[in-house]
Amino acid sequence: MANLNHLLLFILFLLLSLLGKQSMADDVVVRAGIVLDLNSTKGEMAKSYILMAVSDFYAVNSNYRTRLSLFIRDSKGDVIGAACAALDLMKNENVHAIIGPQRSTEAKFVAKLGEKAHVPILSFSATSPFLSPNHNPFFIQTTQDDSAQVKALATLIQAYGWREVITINEGTDYGNDLILCLIDAFQEVDVRLPYRSVISPSPKDSDILEELNKLKAMQTRIFLVHMCASLASKFFVLVKNSGMMSEGYAWIMTQGLSSSLDTIDSKVLDSMQGVLGIRPYIQISKGLEDFERRWKTNLTSGKTNYKTFGLNLFGLQAYDSIWALAMAVEKAKIENSSFSKQNASESKVDLAAIGVSEIGLRLLNTIASTRFQGLSGDFYLVKGQLKASTFEIFNVIGQTKRIIGYWNTKKGLSKEVDDICTIAHSKSKDNLKQPVWPGDTTNQPKKLRIGVPARDGFNEFIKVKWCPRTNKPNISGFSIDVFLAVLDMLPFPLPHEFVPYVTKNGQSAGTYDELLYQIKLKKLDAVVGDTTIVANRSLYVDFTLPYSESGVSMVVLMKDNEKKNIWIFLKPLSWELWLAIGAASIFTGLVTWVLEHHVNTKFRGPPDQQIGTIFLFSFATLTSSYREKVVNNLSRFVLIIWAFMVLILTQSYTASLASMLTVQQLKPEFVDVKEIKRNDYFVGYHNDSFVRELLIKQLNIDESKLKPYRTPEEYDEALSNGTHNGGVAAIFDEIPYIKLFLSKYGSRYAMVGPIYKTDGFGFAFPRGSPLVSYISRAVLNVTEDTDKMTGIMRKYFETQTTCVDGSAEISTDSPSLGVYSFGGLFIIAVVASMFSLLIHVVRFLHFHWPTSNIVPPEGSFWLKLIELVKHFDQKDQCSYPFRKNESSLYPKISPDGFGASASIDDKQKHSRTSSEGADNVATDDDDEIL
Template structure:
């Protein structure tokens, strides 16, 4: 009994000593008053105050010869009003040289203004808001990591898990706006979309918090990033669990505002936060830290509730050491004079002369503290490494680390193990996600609070190749078929998340079983949140895109005009004359006579007997009977080649123009008064006809199927039908595949649209995923199979040809004038070059050229032969053998088969020069 009593007494004495440490005394030390501004009613405030007194004891125990001593003056600040009055008392009555605290950002915001006024350093180790920037408040020292430091780390985690959308939830107290901006910028730079930013007031009651939770549940994103203090955050997660949002499929991330205080939260809160990922500044292990933790454990084991040592307590401990070092370097002499006087308000406060020097000394302090390297950069504690933790069981477990400019790793550098850094979370440890799931949550889910995906389907009478709806035995469940339905089901398989059993809702009149309106009316239902998606052949238009979102188009489209081919029987018998104009026909006739005259003249010069009829029949006969011997003269052959070339071009032009006239130009054109246009029922083409093309409403008619199209075109406008159908190309293709292309033609200009796609409510998270799946599906074998199944194996995405003009004009003389000029000029040249006088003149010029240039002076061993034909011949007797009686010249054959002309010796007269 006595032993137990002594043990209890010893423990109590130890606690008293630890709570009120006795500083080693020196007769010549100077006490410097320092204010402590903490919320001693809170668990965190008590912890920090206790750690600061332990730091005071440890520091002067380690430095017994220091000339200065810190003398704490403590004020309890439970709210902003307490902090303001407490700071005034510390500055005015206690004449403190520095203030450690206050504990929260709103309190610090006010006290910092007092510090600027009096030039007294305000040192905080728990107010981490980015709005308290030392750059804007020079006498504020943030001996804690600013919350903006974790922005890039948080973005790296979200990016590493492959989440592309996130919802940010934060405490709305007016001091986190700058951090939310920094965090949003970092997340967006990582290519991640912020789907929603939700602010929850600190003063919100349980009902208001629960309402906000249910609002978050209705959004499509499943990744939530929470930035709150422990007071609000603990309540928020309890309500999130009650709303079913801490179950499988959800992912939650928390910033250091909650992560740093997990050890002090109740078991109920920890149970609600199972599977949450947290981020907090990393504290490297050291011998001093281990020793301090052991002391703290011994001290706090008898306190209720038991307090877990956190980073704020370590920063408070290091802050005391940093301030004690800075004051010692200044020396006692700088604090002897009283620099303040009694004041009743802020305006009466005077400035401290020692304040600027003390501020400079604090900012330049460097040492190894319990929280790590103490290094202030621009008045803030430098944090380069963050610990990623996982809430599991009754506490948390580290799963990895993030280091600035290096990325994610499983181990920190301080443990002495080689760390592999990466941007992927594969280097981190495994996680048990909310709902005890080992599968990484997707970042998207159906935004319907557990309900099925609502799919709007139009009720169509025709063109059911796209979509057709059939009810199962009055069960309000429908079987949807067609191209759009098959494509939609294929896209669901390709999504990165699972959508089971979508609910198909028809857009129709239950009484009549027909459509309830146009496609514009259908899209209005999306605006009213009645559908999560519309699966149909909806055309993407600019006006519609202002109200709803669209996927990537799955089929290209344009508006075209379809007409039936009908020929005018009255003038059809003379259509062969239509390709050429009358002046061109006359030009062709004149050209034939001219070419005949030229050939006859050339043949006559060649002594060939040709009749006068050659003037007409020869140019035509040469086209049909191109025999080689039709002409004998070489000039005639030249002219014939030119004529055949001209005639070939003329015939090709005639053929092309006749083909156009047979298909387009001979179509019957109704008068403007009776011109009627048909369009598809419910289509936007009606507005296009009336507003853009300015058609009379009485002259446009709607039809629902290809059969009705065919019937209306067959009747024509006079018989109650239409003259043309204006519709989008995919529907026209279906019509042409059904009735053939022989009797119908696409005519006129086309009007481009955005194509056919699926429609979504504005801001729908499903739209980009469907679009991405469509891009992956386009051009694949599955897409071709879906097209063939619904439109037939011959269906093609390629466009049909258009006849852009409604009338093809005849070809005139001007179009071929150059051709006739060239052929006529060449014929005239042939006449000129074949004339006798031109030939004689050319022969004389050639002879003189030969005599003067080719053979200027004949050699002595050459003889001249004078032949009966008056042909001058030179023979070189040095190389030519002459027989006794004759020698051979061309045009006569000898016995060896050589041809030549026999010349006798009597016919040869040798002159003195050796010529004959």
């Protein structure tokens, strides 16, 4: 019975085996080629991943009707070897797809062969951005090309506030292609590439050291490395040996090198401590953990010669590429995988003998539409390229890679891959964990080395004080506070340190020009202080916009004006105005006399007395001290207008004279540099400044007549002593210094003469520095903020007073008041007088024309005019004052005598009597005559 059971089991097993063989015989086998550099670590690793991928795929999908049959070829690590291997696979093995090759240079030629034979080429490690499927339709990148990482790199560099980066790449297509993409990305964020270092693919140690020494002498300390792992292993060891893997340096690796660190020896990693890297993020999944366990089992069991235990991105992408190809073969429902031959040839490398895959195009389209969740992440092709994913940023610490953050196109930088609190497109380093930089420090490298002048005097602008305990400088001043306020306005952090420009004993190391030249020598990154923007300095540095007033002027000693001008009382009014006032006074007196003569006894009498009355009355009206009262309303109107005019003139005269008597108490010793040059007087200037060159070249002052000074106290002493007592006649300096000096000694000195144009104080940076535009915009924001600038100025210039151009303030030739200033008043007065005179003449003619019967009607006009003048010279007996006065001198006429005509003699006698008694007539009444 037992034997029968064994027999039945044997028969059943035999039947199942026969059925299995029949099923395998029915499977469609699709031939695929593998092109790898089997002598490289990456190639050996990729081969292991590919073999595991085939095994795993058909273990999971045992029911698939298609099977991949792999043919592996060695590219020997060069373009020709890869091309020969691909050609052999297409011509002799009739493969319908090829996985590989590894390098971009190899993939370019193989892609052309694939296009000719209609064979899809799937590359899991060729990352050149110029291997575009648009130009190579049968080429598929199952990895992210290098252009996907450039925005992440640019954001990372921007986050740390670095404005300059030096790229170091290998001299191959792989190394060069990425740099072209980086240039565009860095320009968008205003990051400058001052130098590009290219390392030969097979360099000598001496060649690398020579290049490192060149980099070490440069100003920039931020380096971006883009090279293969084999070259990087040699490069970083030499970097550490040259002392460049220390504090103050920053090193960043691109995606290709970062993803290959598992292939690098641990001794090499020891020389890369503090380096930052960026690589695609791989999400941990159950399938990935299971694969990692089996991978390590294979390594320990000796099933592979690959010695590294960590998973590798390119290996995982090779694994996913096999799965994508196997899925596409099944989805394409291939029944017959034939390969048509166009030309028969026995040569393995005959290009003309390559056939055409009949299923290649269908297979290509199917691969392009395949999507699944692979070990490396979401396998999703967009136009023949793997879609960009999230990048992780790590820091090499020991033998591990510590993740400090992530980047993707939507969120920007974030500390966690699923951080929902991060704002969109974040560019702040605060969203990254604190890295450990080279030199085992958390201090961010590449602080700007900012030079500051150290000197005695005018410490309100820059003051360098050394701490006796630590011997470190404490730098303060107006210029420093403005610069710090400017930094607060920047959209990014700007780490910096101030470096005083001093010798070993703490003294100033040179002039301002020498300090600025240190930027060109790349010993300093910038200069902050009271540095003036001038043309010759701009030849080797770039200045920001100025943050202070501009110009150079002259300050001189003020002296008492001992020679008083005895005629100064005449200076308030010009001679033309004096003459105009005199003429107006006489005119007003004459008009008043005409209006009052025949109605007012005060304006009658002998001719000489009347002329005296006219002139006396004219000038008496200027002081309102005239005794003659007017009785005519027209006269009163004229005098009211004249009094208003006199009031304005006297007030203006008094104010002008008072100003002259006070301001002219002090006057400058000199107001013009020509006077100083003509007398060969000594001139002072601010030591170590550009003013010396201005005096020699622009003002043509003899160099032997120049004396340098440092402090306001020295300025005061030199000006007080004068040019004949060891001092100077004047000191030339920039306006900010002069204002500070005058705020302390302003009562004794003044700024005079013209202002020679300069552009004020500015901050200096290397030529072409991208920081200049940012700093200049921030300077505008700070200087336009009145409250902020006022607060800074009060802190250092609290006692400073406003100083205007001294030539205007202390001029000894103050302008006199002219006729034009009072032209309106004169016009009003003249018009009023003429109007009154016209009314009076019209009234007089109305009552006295035609003349009396003495002149016959047929008499000449001149006789009538003479008679009219005689009437004007006579008293107006009809006027109220005269009627009043005469009523007290003559008796009333009886009714009997009413209408009797008096004789001519009686009339003349009466006239004489009235005239003779005019002086006895009281006129101190308020009677009016119109």
